[in-house]
Amino acid sequence: MNLKLHVWRQPSAKDTGRIESYEARDVSPDMSFLEMLDVVNEELIVAGKRPIAFDHDCREGICGSCGMMINGVAHGPQKATAACQLHMRTFKDGDEIVIEPWRARAFPIIKDLVVDRSAFDRIIQRGGYVSVNTGGAPDGNDILIGKSSADHAMDAAACIGCGACVAACPNASSSLFTGAKITHLGKLPQGQPERDRRVIGMVEQMDIEGFGNCSWFGECQEACPKEISIDVIKQMNRDYVAASARASSNE
Amino acid sequence: MELNSKIPPGPLAEKWDQHKFDIKLVNPANKRKYSVIVVGSGLAGASAAATLSELGYAVKCFCFQDSPRRAHSIAAQGGINAAKNYQNDGDSVFRLFYDTLKGGDFRSREANSYRLAQLSVNIIDQCVAQGVPFAREYGGHLANRSFGGAQVSRTFYARGQTGQQLLLGAYQALEKQIAKGLVTMYPRTEMLDLVMIDGRARGIVVRNLITGKIESHAADAVVLATGGYSNVFYLSTNARGCNATAIWRAYKRGAAFANPCYTQIHPTCIPVSGDYQSKLTLMSESLRNDGRVWVPKAKGDKRPPNEIPPAERDYYLERKYPAFGNLGPRDITSRAAKEVCDEGRGVGETGRGVYLDFADAIKRLGAQTITERYGNLFEMYERITDENPYKVPMRIYPAPHYTMGGLWVDYNLMTTIPGLYALGEANFSDHGANRLGASALMQGLADGYFVIPYTIGDYLARGGINAVNTDMPEFRNTEREIAERTSKLLSIDGKRTVDSIHRELGHIMWDYCGMSRNDAGLRKALELIPQLRDEFWKDVNVPGSDAELNQALEKAGRVSDFLELGELMVRDALNRTESCGAHFREESQTPDGEALRDDEHFAYVAAWEYAGANAAPILNKEPLEFESIHLSQRNYK
């Protein structure tokens, strides 16, 4: 099939960008979306033009590197699917596809479709861990964790940090990302001692980075390639209120 | 070159404890005065960087991805082995050690493999303490499954995302140290060379992938945890960015490269569907627990699988290996698939595929149970192939997955360059000629959390490390060499894209140095690779400039190294005329087609030494001595 692509091109953070159009010819339905872009890039290089820059790595939906708005939808039209796992059979001959980078003040564009998501790392730095040094851990079975707690924690821990939640949110909120980590550690006994400190720190950092608030649009949950539930945001709010109440009673 | 493996004396089970006592310690107050560079942020790199910084060393950590959380360890699905014996099924440290050694076809270093099995138990404890959400039983205890041909249930897992969860544990430990200001993280930064001063590794030269700036970093020791080189095959299960540049440039600075021909081909991957294909997707090996592998008995049988009656199907694994059936080791299972496809009995459009059929398992256990066990894998398969594996058998084919070879290291994980260490898949030491399923994660974390934190102290405490800085000529000269190489790549302005050359290299490697190898093919590859390399340097087209984010330039640098490494792999494969583990030489097989080792001539580690651009590399041999076990021919019948 043949497609027409309208792609955001921006040489660097300093330059202004614009949409440019390209033809993608002889696209096989079995190609992944990124393979389709590979083929377009090969043609661009041969034609002496600059290839389209986009982040990608594992191409099996787990590293969280890739991510772009495809026809106005984060990671494209297929639910629970990262762009690298989206296949061209989702499109049909003659389709026009608009491809844009994630847009958020906290995710500045580096080039074309590549954005800087280091804000996520800084949110984790504010408490998205258990403060345990290597060595001296008790036996793994000394900490009993019921199956449902472990399963709940795993549901939230599945986050790949791709940023689709921010991209899809009309407020550019990172609540799903932050809430997922708070829920993962909050469901486990290992996460309890630092639970208050974690939620206060991570929420504060999320605000410092310039993400918007959660208005419960539900777009993040829909965009999440790992189908993380907005229940994690509820958990974050609850923990935040409890932690704030405890903090002010200790003041 | 002298290869001193520094294996401690004494009984196998006491070597590591004795060694930890014997090696020198750095005074706690002095640790912050020592700086360590860690390249790579996967399981080995992130765990090493975090742990070294917890001990007090000043750590700098580098990764080419935009965040350390994205290293390719994240893609490991199945699990991590540990000799906990929680299932009371007869597992022990010795059994895990023996399985590792046997699985590796007795080509690994006994003391290293044993230490790995010992440390496996600590890894689980550490990860649990970090909050890794391992699967649990209803009673709250850790769950296990058997995996990849093991006869005991010793694999711990977190759904089909074990690698992700373990990496996030290590990543979070790393971020904790970054937040304290004790690790400086350099994401989107790629190591391009190693800097040696007075015969020691003293730093690295890197390229900032956003600005293109070439920068130097000095340190008292350098740790490479940069993963494997399966991408030499172009199509592999590795992430697109995985590359051998760090270890290859270290090799060219004098680090010996061990057993480069040991490359593992994973039996259960989704077959290639077209030329545009950019990577191969692995389907977890755990699928073989319930799926049955078969091909039609007749050549060229193009009927849809459900129309082929049972009598006309060949369940070749069950037929050939009745004891292990569909659960044999990876190398044997992969090779068996290649054989039936070579006979013309392969399935799918390309004929390079075999069926992995769940119909019997669904009949026996119900679709519900199968969904619980493999639901997400089935979904992934359907997403990629548009076929529903509940109704139609999956098609699978082997694909390059893991490289057992890597930089030669001693028991301390130090390479032949003083002060340069290699961890995880980047080194060669623990898996021999073939790696067991669920052991890669184990090795990466053992090296990073529990080995290097001890052994690096021994090197630093022995002294003799002078102060250096990045203004010294060794750094400046290396920066200049890198800049020259980069401008060379950008100035060729030829006709061929980097990917097209990489793809061609991949074909050569797969055809002549893949699942089975023979003298004529390897010699042919030795002619083809240098020709292709010449073509690369004459006719490659790398657009853009060096002062920007330039993904084509990044790829070009990596492929230029693969073009050299590929040749070394072929040389090593040619030298090793025996078959062992994943290295199958057609000249060396038993009458019924199984790999035949030659312990008399090849019970050694082949450590190749760089001898200059125009000279053949020098082969050094580290004899493998086995004190605790006796060598047997593998038999999975």
Add this chain to the structure above:
Amino acid sequence: MNQVTRFWRSTIGRKIVMAVTGIIGIGFLLAHITGNLLAFKGPDAINSYSHFLHGPGAELLWAARVVLIVALILHVAAAYSLTQQSHAARPDGYTKRVPQASTLASRFMRWGGVLLLVFIVYHILHFTTGTFHPGGEYVEGDVYHNVVQAFHVWWVAVFYMVSMVFLGLHLYHGAWSSARTLSITGDSPHPLKHQLSVAIAVVVWLGFTLVPLGVLLGWIG
């Protein structure tokens, strides 16, 4: 930093304030509807209710008014600052963005909110102070008379009824999202379900629409 200041400065803190004040508002609206519907029982019922509020219940009324005014101010202040922050969070918009899950109601919260604010001001001038009362004379204390007279003017009735549609939409998203912000609902496999808030929205919309509609159709007066 003072904990209260920190709480208000955080996005979650302000969302909590919005949720709590929103729920106070819902409570008020339900009481308001109960009062309104007395109009169907005739002039005596509703006027005596009004006389109670302005006589013996005056202290209660004023207490409620203070709470409502403070709630409204906090609600609007939080909404305004969060909106500013959201706009700042995405300075450059998408060329194309297609909502996947969000309801129309959720996307109309801000403009709908502004509209309701205008309505509230008009409504107070209309019925509480009588400053602006088209279609006749405002008689202090005769609620029944004022209502009937006001809604005999068709465009006033329509304006009220249209505003109530927006109020319903606002509550449809607001009730649900307040409950989630305050985390007073359980985890759910379908967290986007809105049943309770549909009920609240319909009750409030219908409750307030019945009176102007009743006047217009001649059921009242």
